Amino acid sequence: MSEAVKSQTAPVAEAAETLTVTINGQAVKARPGQTILEVAKENGYHIPTLCHFDLANLRYVNEVASCRICMVEDRKRGRLYPACATPVSDGMDIQTNSLRVIRNRRNVLELILSDHPFDCLVCWKNGDCELQALASEVGLREIRVKGERHQVNVDTSSLSFIRDSSKCILCKRCVTMCSQVQSVNVYSAVGRGFNSVISTAFDLPMIDTNCTFCGQCLSVCPTGALAEVSNIDKVWAALTSGKHVVVQTAPAVRVALGEAFGMPPGSNVTGRMVTALKQMGFNEVFDTNFAADLTIMEEATELVHRIEHGGRLPILTSCCPGWVKFFEHQFSDMLDVPSSSKSPHEMFGSVIKTYFAERQGLKPEDIIVVSVMPCVAKKFESARPELMNEGVSDVDIVITTRELARMIQEISLDLENLEDTPFDDPFGESTGAAAIFGSSGGVIEAALRTAYEIMTGDKLEDVNFTPLRGLEGSKEATVSINGAPIRIGVASGLGNARKMIESIRSGEQVYHAIEIMACPGGCIAGGGQPYHFGNMELIKKRMEAIYAIDDNAEVRKSHENTAVQRLYREYLGEPYGQKAKELLHTTYTPRRKF
Amino acid sequence: MPDGRTDNPQLIALQTYLNGLDKDEGSLIVALQRAQELIGYLSEDAIFMVGQTLNIPVSKVYGVVTFYSFFRTRPRGKYDIKVCLGTACFVRKSPAILNELATLLQMEVGTTREDLKYSLNTVRCLGACGSAPIVQVNDDLYANVQVSDVAGIIRRYLD
Ligand code: SF4
Ligand code: SF4
Numbered sequence: 001m002s003e004a005v006k007s008q009t010a011p012v013a014e015a016a017e018t019l020t021v022t023i024n025g026q027a028v029k030a031r032p033g034q035t036i037l038e039v040a041k042e043n044g045y046h047i048p049t050l051c052h053f054d055l056a057n058l059r060y061v062n063e064v065a066s067c068r069i070c071m072v073e074d075r076k077r078g079r080l081y082p083a084c085a086t087p088v089s090d091g092m093d094i095q096t097n098s099l100r101v102i103r104n105r106r107n108v109l110e111l112i113l114s115d116h117p118f119d120c121l122v123c124w125k126n127g128d129c130e131l132q133a134l135a136s137e138v139g140l141r142e143i144r145v146k147g148e149r150h151q152v153n154v155d156t157s158s159l160s161f162i163r164d165s166s167k168c169i170l171c172k173r174c175v176t177m178c179s180q181v182q183s184v185n186v187y188s189a190v191g192r193g194f195n196s197v198i199s200t201a202f203d204l205p206m207i208d209t210n211c212t213f214c215g216q217c218l219s220v221c222p223t224g225a226l227a228e229v230s231n232i233d234k235v236w237a238a239l240t241s242g243k244h245v246v247v248q249t250a251p252a253v254r255v256a257l258g259e260a261f262g263m264p265p266g267s268n269v270t271g272r273m274v275t276a277l278k279q280m281g282f283n284e285v286f287d288t289n290f291a292a293d294l295t296i297m298e299e300a301t302e303l304v305h306r307i308e309h310g311g312r313l314p315i316l317t318s319c320c321p322g323w324v325k326f327f328e329h330q331f332s333d334m335l336d337v338p339s340s341s342k343s344p345h346e347m348f349g350s351v352i353k354t355y356f357a358e359r360q361g362l363k364p365e366d367i368i369v370v371s372v373m374p375c376v377a378k379k380f381e382s383a384r385p386e387l388m389n390e391g392v393s394d395v396d397i398v399i400t401t402r403e404l405a406r407m408i409q410e411i412s413l414d415l416e417n418l419e420d421t422p423f424d425d426p427f428g429e430s431t432g433a434a435a436i437f438g439s440s441g442g443v444i445e446a447a448l449r450t451a452y453e454i455m456t457g458d459k460l461e462d463v464n465f466t467p468l469r470g471l472e473g474s475k476e477a478t479v480s481i482n483g484a485p486i487r488i489g490v491a492s493g494l495g496n497a498r499k500m501i502e503s504i505r506s507g508e509q510v511y512h513a514i515e516i517m518a519c520p521g522g523c524i525a526g527g528g529q530p531y532h533f534g535n536m537e538l539i540k541k542r543m544e545a546i547y548a549i550d551d552n553a554e555v556r557k558s559h560e561n562t563a564v565q566r567l568y569r570e571y572l573g574e575p576y577g578q579k580a581k582e583l584l585h586t587t588y589t590p591r592r593k594f
Numbered sequence: 595m596p597d598g599r600t601d602n603p604q605l606i607a608l609q610t611y612l613n614g615l616d617k618d619e620g621s622l623i624v625a626l627q628r629a630q631e632l633i634g635y636l637s638e639d640a641i642f643m644v645g646q647t648l649n650i651p652v653s654k655v656y657g658v659v660t661f662y663s664f665f666r667t668r669p670r671g672k673y674d675i676k677v678c679l680g681t682a683c684f685v686r687k688s689p690a691i692l693n694e695l696a697t698l699l700q701m702e703v704g705t706t707r708e709d710l711k712y713s714l715n716t717v718r719c720l721g722a723c724g725s726a727p728i729v730q731v732n733d734d735l736y737a738n739v740q741v742s743d744v745a746g747i748i749r750r751y752l753d
Contacts, residue, residue, distance in 0.1 A: 179651070185651030185652075185653050185654065186653060187653060188651070188653040188654045188656060188657030189657050189661075190656060190657050190660045190661075191660045191661070192660070192661050192663075199657075200653055201641075201651075201652040201653040201655075201656045202641070202656055202667075209653075593646070594642075594645075594651065594653065
């Protein structure tokens with residue numbers, strides 16, 4: 001196969017191995033093994049690309065060289081080469097902007113567009129489309145080629161995202177992401193020649209495949225071939241339905257939403273986001289972070305219970321629905337290993353439709369719960385039958401960070417200059433432990449802060465478990481509790497998760513608890529976040545913003561959240577007790593392995 | 595059949611064959627060829643079995659199956675129609691006959707129709723060049739076929 005994952009160990013540049021290459025008449029230094037594109041970029045020469053995509057820290061490089069947009073001229077050999085896939089050699093003389101190169105690029109783009117629908121104005125990717133941006137950059141003003149068009153064939157089966165293969169340019173970024181990074185292998189090139197398309201096994205609709213709905217493929221798709229199922233209209237309809245509409249926002253949304261309004265990455269817009277939601281007309285604006293604290297109470301108690309009662313170890317976190325669907329397919333023989341805790345927003349929905357409803361004198365069916373999530377998997381999750389109570393779903397509508405941004409734009413609010421408003425009581429209170437749920441490693445760190453104090457009865461002085469932080473795909477740490485070593489694993493990205501679970505299955509590794517997030521880096525890089533266009537710095541900034549919220553929080557342990565304490569006192573009883581299990585826990589379904 | 599258990603004798607034979615192969619992509623093509631020999635086409639179950647036994651994602655196996663025209667993902671139709679494109683038939687205009695069949699049956703050459711009623715394929719010489727052009731439907735041979743005969747031939751195979 002032509003997709004490849006680049007090794008992280010770049011060849012060490014030794015002085016003797018330095019090459020000299022000429023780019024646009026200028027001699028520059030290069031290292032062996034570098035591509036023309038890399039050398040050009042290092043030296044400030046821009047070469048337009050389309051299929052190429054490089055997320056080196058995720059070990060993800062899409063180098064199929066299928067689009068031919070980046071062709072540059074090798075003047076010695078008198079030929080054009082794809083810059084993204086051609087290694088430099090000593091003495092090469094490259095021209096990136098000769099007339100020949102420019103003409104060729106224009107022709108290639110015209111060919112691609114000759115088989116592309118012209119509905120940019122109403123396309124869901126309008127404004128975020130890399131193909132559109134390229135046409136603008138190249139200055140394309142007409143398409144001379146008339147050719148056969150692929151039929152529009154939209155797959156809306158999944159509830160999470162849409163696939164429209166007529167907008168596909170066969171760059172295979174999604175295939176690389178799903179196979180190499182996520183190890184899920186949903187997609188493959190199917191058919192041959194003009195009829196070749198990216199499709200699924202047996203051309204199954206997405207809902208019938210082993211897709212986890214993590215949405216990572218759509219976060220790298222350059223065009224509108226993949227996009228979330230938009231629930232914006234449903235939310236507007238709910239807001240005018242006369243029902244009681246409650247909204248909650250996930251930890252990772254507040255540190256990314258600002259990007260959609262031109263604010264610097266890592267801006268924390270919590271208070272301004274609440275103001276915007278209020279102006280839309282939600283009856284209550286609550287914080288999913290409250291429910292993250294609640295999740296910790298359940299998960300940490302379950303962990304302590306398993307450790308003290310010789311239960312099944314390791315415990316695996318279960319707040320990521322992408323990961324949940326992954327293990328239902330891949331490890332269907334191990335369904336008793338993950339924690340049975342629902343994900344935070346689902347716990348929240350359940351609390352709102354019981355405790356909150358009773359207190360407000362409302363019927364559960366007269367409440368609509370909307371979740372704003374960094375995630376497209378949560379759209380599928382909210383429709384799971386396991387997460388319904390007497391025919392009423394815990395959560396009714398899920399929208400992504402991107403959809404929220406669009407709604408704010410629709411009502412012409414200038415997010416950056418809004419006032420701050422606090423979340424509504426009683427579910428506005430949250431701790432620093434909840435904030436870090438949005439970043440890989442955060443859930444297990446939060447659980448440790450609580451489990452430590454439950455098990456030892458002592459106060460945990462330093463709440464920072466720094467080895468568990470950061471964007472690396474796999475992390476681990478050993479923590480001593482009551483003199484006994486507790487081994488913690490953290491994996492983000494499903495390929496890393498698979499390796500970690502296989503290592504415990506084979507007995508090669510022993511852990512007490514493992515946190516897994518489907519999206520590399522965690523929810524801050526979720527499939528529903530503003531597009532990062534391959535800029536990993538941006539993800540890092542979001543992560544730093546998350547840890548800053550924790551650092552600045554007065555309370556940093558979930559069990560010290562007074563609103564959570566009151567909920568247990570007034571309604572739920574004991575954590576991991578009978579009523580809590582009924583409302584806050586779930587079951588899993590074995591699914592076919594592909 | 596997610597767990598690979600089956601009572602289907604053809605699939606059991608396939609499983610036995612697959613168990614003896616190297617578990618990697620190098621075995622994929624021979625595995626698929628054998629599966630098609632055993633079953634007559636590549637059923638979903640067979641594709642699953644090949645993928646899971648050889649440790650190759652099912653989507654990828656399906657991609658390979660659809661890439662080669664040799665592989666069939668549907669069984670042969672009830673009426674297996676073959677049009678000879680050997681030299682003698684070809685010069686006597688068998689391609690026009692083939693086109694007429696495809697048009698009237700509303701199907702593509704080299705496929706089995708979705709209702710599994712007809713398969714339409716070409717062959718290279720049926721050894722009856724003296725009576726060219728030749729059309730074969732299951733065991734019935736039609737000689738000296740003209741385009742205007744095609745509708746009449748199809749009418750015999752409607753049920
Ligand atoms: S959503 Fe995730 S699992 Fe599904 S196809 Fe995309 S990358 Fe693969
Ligand atoms: S890591 Fe977060 S954003 Fe990604 S699938 Fe899981 S819950 Fe959703």
